[in-house]
Amino acid sequence: MPTEAGSDAGDPGRGAPAARRRRLLTPSTTRAEKARALRGLGAFGGLAGLLVALMLLPTACTAGVGARDAAGWFEAEPDGLSTSGVPQRSKILAADGSTLATFFYQNRVDVPFKKIAPVLRQAVLAIEDSRFYEHGAIDAQGTLRALASNLSSGQVTQGGSGITQQYVKNLLLTQADTDAERQEAREVSAARKIRELKYAVALEKRFSKDEILRRYLNIAYYGDGAYGVEAASRHYFSKHASELTLPEAALLAGVVRYPYAYDPIRHPGAARQRRDTVLTRMAELGWLDPARAAEAKRAPVRLDVANVHSGCVTSDAPFFCDYVQREILTDRVFGETAEDREKLLKRGGLTIRTTLDRRAQRAAQRAVDRHVPPKNSAHKAAAEAMVQPGTGEIKAMAVDRELGPDRDRGKTWINFAADASHGSSIGMQAGSTFKAFTLAAALDEGMPFGTRMMAPRAYTPVGYRNCDGDRVGDPSASLRNSADGEGGKQFSLVTGTHHSVNTFFLALEKKVGLCDTVRMAERLGMKQANGKPLEQYPSFTLGFNPVSPLRLAAAYAAFGARGRYCEPIAIREIRGASGKKLKVPGRHCEKAMDEGVADAVNYVLRGVLTKGTARGMGLGRDAAGKTGTVDNFSAAWFAGYTPDLAAAVWVGDPRGGYKHPMENLCMDGRCYGSVFGATIPAPIWRQSMLGALSRTGPSSFHRPPSRYFSRGSGEDRARVPDVRGMKPGEAVARLRAAGFKARIGAPVESRRFPKGTVAGLSPASAEPGDTITLYVSKGAGRGPGGQRRGGGPPVTPTPDPGGPPQQAPA
Numbered sequence: 047m048p049t050e051a052g053s054d055a056g057d058p059g060r061g062a063p064a065a066r067r068r069r070l071l072t073p074s075t076t077r078a079e080k081a082r083a084l085r086g087l088g089a090f091g092g093l094a095g096l097l098v099a100l101m102l103l104p105t106a107c108t109a110g111v112g113a114r115d116a117a118g119w120f121e122a123e124p125d126g127l128s129t130s131g132v133p134q135r136s137k138i139l140a141a142d143g144s145t146l147a148t149f150f151y152q153n154r155v156d157v158p159f160k161k162i163a164p165v166l167r168q169a170v171l172a173i174e175d176s177r178f179y180e181h182g183a184i185d186a187q188g189t190l191r192a193l194a195s196n197l198s199s200g201q202v203t204q205g206g207s208g209i210t211q212q213y214v215k216n217l218l219l220t221q222a223d224t225d226a227e228r229q230e231a232r233e234v235s236a237a238r239k240i241r242e243l244k245y246a247v248a249l250e251k252r253f254s255k256d257e258i259l260r261r262y263l264n265i266a267y268y269g270d271g272a273y274g275v276e277a278a279s280r281h282y283f284s285k286h287a288s289e290l291t292l293p294e295a296a297l298l299a300g301v302v303r304y305p306y307a308y309d310p311i312r313h314p315g316a317a318r319q320r321r322d323t324v325l326t327r328m329a330e331l332g333w334l335d336p337a338r339a340a341e342a343k344r345a346p347v348r349l350d351v352a353n354v355h356s357g358c359v360t361s362d363a364p365f366f367c368d369y370v371q372r373e374i375l376t377d378r379v380f381g382e383t384a385e386d387r388e389k390l391l392k393r394g395g396l397t398i399r400t401t402l403d404r405r406a407q408r409a410a411q412r413a414v415d416r417h418v419p420p421k422n423s424a425h426k427a428a429a430e431a432m433v434q435p436g437t438g439e440i441k442a443m444a445v446d447r448e449l450g451p452d453r454d455r456g457k458t459w460i461n462f463a464a465d466a467s468h469g470s471s472i473g474m475q476a477g478s479t480f481k482a483f484t485l486a487a488a489l490d491e492g493m494p495f496g497t498r499m500m501a502p503r504a505y506t507p508v509g510y511r512n513c514d515g516d517r518v519g520d521p522s523a524s525l526r527n528s529a530d531g532e533g534g535k536q537f538s539l540v541t542g543t544h545h546s547v548n549t550f551f552l553a554l555e556k557k558v559g560l561c562d563t564v565r566m567a568e569r570l571g572m573k574q575a576n577g578k579p580l581e582q583y584p585s586f587t588l589g590f591n592p593v594s595p596l597r598l599a600a601a602y603a604a605f606g607a608r609g610r611y612c613e614p615i616a617i618r619e620i621r622g623a624s625g626k627k628l629k630v631p632g633r634h635c636e637k638a639m640d641e642g643v644a645d646a647v648n649y650v651l652r653g654v655l656t657k658g659t660a661r662g663m664g665l666g667r668d669a670a671g672k673t674g675t676v677d678n679f680s681a682a683w684f685a686g687y688t689p690d691l692a693a694a695v696w697v698g699d700p701r702g703g704y705k706h707p708m709e710n711l712c713m714d715g716r717c718y719g720s721v722f723g724a725t726i727p728a729p730i731w732r733q734s735m736l737g738a739l740s741r742t743g744p745s746s747f748h749r750p751p752s753r754y755f756s757r758g759s760g761e762d763r764a765r766v767p768d769v770r771g772m773k774p775g776e777a778v779a780r781l782r783a784a785g786f787k788a789r790i791g792a793p794v795e796s797r798r799f800p801k802g803t804v805a806g807l808s809p810a811s812a813e814p815g816d817t818i819t820l821y822v823s824k825g826a827g828r829g830p831g832g833q834r835r836g837g838g839p840p841v842t843p844t845p846d847p848g849g850p851p852q853q854a855p856a
Contacts, residue, residue: 132156132220132265133273134395134623135356138370140363140402141618147361149371151392152220153281153354154273156623159260162275163290167259169299172328175209179255183210183246210246213262218242220265268298269305270312277354282310284350292338293345296324310347318347356392363407364449365461365469366440370400370616372468379629395623400616401439406432406691409737410444413730418446418697420456424713427700428726429462430734431596431614432693435603438612438633440596441691442738462696463595465575473575473592474696474703477674477723478546479685480589482602482651483567485543487558489646489754490566490639495540496757499557501533501550507584513561519584525552540760543650544658546673548588555587563587569638570601570611589674595683595694602685603692605651605670608748609644610635646750650760651686660684660724663732667744671731673723679708684727689745691738695727761813770804774822777804785814793824801825 135150171178177185185208207215222228230238249258268278275298279287283294290298300320301308310317322343328334358367374380374391381387390396410430418428432442443463450457461469488497504526508519527533527548542550555563564582573579575594583590596614604611612635620628651670654660659673663684671686680703685694699706708721718725767784769777778788796805805823812818 132217132261133393135277135354136391136394136396136398138361138367138398138400140400140404140407142404143399144404146363146400146402147358147367147371148354148356149392150356152273153271153277153356154264154395155276155280156264156274156395157276157287159256161286161288162260162263163288163295165292166275166287166290166295166298167263168333169292169295169324169328170263170302171209171259172331172333173299173324174212174302176327176331178209178259181208183250184208184243208246209262210250210258211242213258213265214242214245214249216262216265216267218245266302267305268301269309280352281354282349282351284352292325292334293321293342293347296328296342297321297347300324310349311351314347321347359449361449363402363411363443365445365463366400366402366407366443366616368449368461369440369443369464369468370398373616373631374398376467377631379631396628397621398617399619401434401441401618402443402616403432403441403738405741406442406734406738407444409740410442410693410734412737413734414444414446414695416733417726417730419714420446420448422713423715424711425699425701425706426697426708426711426713427458427462428695428697428730429595430693430695430730431463431594431599432691432734432738433596433599433603433614435606435687435689435692436610436612436635438600438603438614438635439618440614440616442693442734443596444734458700460700462700465577465594465597467577469594471575471594473594474681474698475676476589476591476593476598477676477681477683478548478551478589479598479672479674479683479694479723480567480591481543481546481551481587482605482647482672482685483570483572484551484555484558484563484587485539485650486570486605486639486643486647487563487566488539488554489650490643491558491562492753493539493558494754494757495646495650495750495760496538496755497760498536498538499542499550499553501527501535501537501542501547501553503527503533503549505549505552507552509556510560510584512582513564518560518582525549525585525588538760540650540653541762543672544653546654546659546675551587552584555584560584560586566639567601569636570604571613572597572601589676595696598683598685599692599694602671602687602694604638605644605647606687606689606692607644608641609637609639611638641748642751642754645748646754648747649750649754652747655686659722660686660728663724663728665732665735665739667739668747669735670747671728673728675722676703678704679720679722680704682708682721682723682725682727684723684731686728686731686735688735688739689747690742691735693731693735693738695730695734697721697726697730759813759815761815763811763813765811766807766809766818769807769820771799772804773802774804774820777807777820781818781820786812787815787817789817789819791819791821794821795826796823797826799823 132154133150133152134154134156135148135152137148138146140146175185177187181187219228219232222230253261264274264276267273268275270281272278272281275287278298278301279285279290282298283290297310297317300323301310301317307313308317308320325334325339325342329336329339358364358371361367371391375384375387377387381390410432414428414430418426428446430442430444431440433439434441443461445458445462447458448456449459452458452460460471462471462474463469464471466472504524506521507523507525508521510517510519512518525548533547533549537545537547537550539554542554560582563586564580567580572593574581575592575597580586580591600612600614612633615631615633617630620630622628648670651672652668654671654673655664655669660671663671665688667688669686669688671684674683674685676682681696681698683694683696685692687693697708699708708718711718711721764785766786767780769780772780774790781788794805799805801823803823804820806821808819808821
C-alpha cells in the first residue's frame, strides 16, 4: 500500500490516529515515557534539521570543491529514476464496448488534469501542501512549521513532506516488487528521506507543477481498495472525479492522510470530522467563502458505493472472460514470462476489445440454463460455443455453471466449452459430429450424392491404414449402429448422413481412406482438447477423440464460410494505458476445401434438420448441422451453422459420462429416456441460434456444382402422386407439395381425360427435388372416316431408369 500523505509512518493501516489523539506529554506521563517521546521528537527534529541543511546546501556551500561536488550530486538526476509502472486496472470489453470484467492489483484509473474537479485539487492542496505552487521540491518553511508544531504539541501532528515528496514516496512503494523493496520504501531513515528528496528535486525539473499534482492525485490511496481520485470518486460516489461537489471533494481530500482511519464507509463520523477540517483550512487560506464552507459542513456524508471486482467471477460472460484472461496469461506475445504477462494484465491499464456479441451470449446462456439448469438434480452439464464463419471470431461461450470452486454446487472452474489451454477441460468425445469430416473428404474426392453403399448391421473394422501407412483395426471387434442410426440396407451419401448410420460411415471412411478423413478434420482445425494430434483408428469417423465445443464450432463454421477455415479468436485489439496499440495474436485463416465441396457438404447437412436425426430443429432460414450421440449415451452433441453463425453444444456429466450415462435420464422433474444429440443439445442450439440471429437477415447457401448430381440427388426414391385428370395448375401444386418440381411437356391426344387436363406424367417414381414432366390432354383426335382416336400415348415419355414405368397418357 502507498504510504499516507504527509507522514513518514509507513503503512497507513498501522498507527493511524483516532479522531481525537492523546497527547504524548501530560502531567501523568512518567519520566521514561517522556524520555522516549523526547527521543522521538529529537529524531524528527534531527531529521528536519538534516532536511533544512540539505535545502540550504546548494546555495550556502558555494566555496570549496567538496561543497560544489555535494551540491552537484544532490541536484543531478538520480540513476534509475522512473515514473512508469504505476498500476492501473485493465478492462475487458465486449464487441459493443461494454465492460465484461476488470483486472487489477490496485483499483486505479489514471485521468488527465482537466478531468479532476478544480475544487478537489484545491481541497487536497489546502490540507496537504498549500504552498505547493510557491516552493520547489523541498518546502523549508513547511518543514520548519511542522517541526515547531510537533515540538509545541508534544506529538507528531504535521508531516513535513510536500506533494512532490509524497508522490515520490508513493511511487517508490508502488514500484516495489519484493518484500525487501517494500520494507525499504517504508523505513523511517535519513537515507530513505535523502533518496526521496533527490528524486523530488529531479521530478520538479522534469515535470510541471500541474503534472506533479495530477500524478500525485492519481497514485494516492483513498481507502477501501480505491487508488487515485477517479477510482475513489467512482467507488464512493458513483461519479467521475470531474463531477465532485465541494463536500465530496473535501471528504476525499481528508481521507488521503490516513485512509483507514478516515474511511467514510467504516468510520463515517471520523471521515465527516476530517472533511470539516479540510473545509475550515480552505476558508482560512481564503480559497473558500466562510459561509459556503459552513453550508458544506452542514451537508451529511452521502455515499453511493459502487464496488469493482477484479477477475471474471462477477462477469456476466465469465467463461469467455476466463478464456480471454488465459489467452493473455499463456501467449508469449504478451510477455516472455508468466510473471510479466500477469503484471501486464493486472497493472498495465489495458483496454482489451473482444469479439463477444452480447445478444449471442445472452441467447446461449439462456438456452443452456433452460435445458440443463446449473443445479439440476441429475448433475448434468452443458456448454456451447458460437463462432462467426469467415472470421473465426468467438461470439459467445456459455456453460450452465457459475465460475467458481467445484465444491460449490452449480459452480466450476473448468470451461467445458474450451480446450485445456484455455479452460482446463480435457475435452469430450464428439460422437457422430465427426461424420461430417468423412462426408467432406468423400465429396472432396468427387463422390456424387447418389453414391450408394451397403450398411451392414455390424461392421468389422479391418483394412484401414493411418497416415504413417500402418495398418490399424481390430479383427475381433464388431462395430454396430448407434441408437439414432440404422443399417441392413443401402444408403447414399445423403441418406446415410441424414440417418447417421455408423456402419455406412465406417465403410465410407475405408473407401475414402482413414488418412484422408483425418487430414480433412485437421485442415478444419480439429485436434484433441489437450492439444495433441487426433488419434487415428477406424472409429475416427464415430468421434472417439475428445475435443471442445469451440474447436468443433470453428470447424463447422468453415462449411458455412464455403471452405474458409479461421482459427477461433477472442481479442480484436488491445491498447495500453497511453492509448497505444499493443501486438495481439493475429487472425489465421486458410482455404480448407474448395467452395464447391463446402456447398455440397451444406446441401447434405441441411437435410439433417428437415428429414434426418434432427428434423424439426430448423431455424426458418438456411441452416445445416449434425447430431452426435456418444457410446452408451455417455454424452450428446449438436453442431450446426448458417452462413452467418456456427455453434456446437455438448451435454454430459462432469463426473464421467460412462460412469453416469444419460440413459433413462430424469432431470428436475422432466424425464427424457435416452438422450440423443437431438434430445437436448439440438434444442439448445436452436434456441440460442434464433436469439443470436434475431436481428440478422437470412443468408443462403449456394447450390452445389452439378457434378454432384450425376447419380441423382441421393435422396430415397418416392412414388410420384397420380395427378392425371387434374388441371395443370392443380397438378403442379400437388407435385410441389410432395417435394417435386414440374414442367409441362408437349400436349397429347387422350380419349380418357378431357381436353386441358393432365393425361400423363413421367417418371412415375423419382427422388425428391426431381422434375416431373406433365402431358396435358388435347382431346381425342379424329381418324380417317371421322372416327375419334386417342387410345394410346402419342409420345414416348422419358424412361425412368431403375424405377416403375411412367404413368402413360390414356
